[in-house]
Amino acid sequence: MRLLTLLALAALTAVPALATDTSSISAFVQSCASDPKGCQAMTRNAIYSARNANYGCIPEKLSVDDAADKLLDWLKFTAAKDPKYANEALADLMWTGVDELWPCKK
Numbered sequence: 001m002r003l004l005t006l007l008a009l010a011a012l013t014a015v016p017a018l019a020t021d022t023s024s025i026s027a028f029v030q031s032c033a034s035d036p037k038g039c040q041a042m043t044r045n046a047i048y049s050a051r052n053a054n055y056g057c058i059p060e061k062l063s064v065d066d067a068a069d070k071l072l073d074w075l076k077f078t079a080a081k082d083p084k085y086a087n088e089a090l091a092d093l094m095w096t097g098v099d100e101l102w103p104c105k106k
Helices: 002-013 025-034 036-052 064-077 090-101
Strands: none
Touching: 025 036, 025 064, 025 090, 036 064, 036 090, 064 090
16 A cells, blocks of 8 residues: 555656645645646546556546546545545545545455
8 A cells, every 4th residue: 555655646746836736635626626737637647557556447448538537526526525535645535536436346
C-alpha cells in the first residue's frame, strides 16, 4: 500500500502549477469548479498510475479519459458526500475510488 500511496503522490505532483486544491476532498471538489482541467489531469494521472501499477481492475477497453471522468464523478458525487471520507488524503481517496468503481473479482 505504501508503494501505491507513493505512486499516487507522484501522480498528484506531476500536474504542473494547477490551482487544484488537494488538501481535502471538499477543497478538491470546490477547486474543480474553477479548475476543471486540473481536476481532470489529476484523475487521469491516477488512472495511469493505477494501470501502470496493475492496481484495480479497470477494464482495458475503457479509455483513460473515460475512466478519469468516472473517477472524478465518484470523487465529486460519492466521496465528497460521505463523511467517512472527510479526513482521508486525496491520494488515498483516488485509490479507494478505483477499488469502488472497478472491484476485482475474488
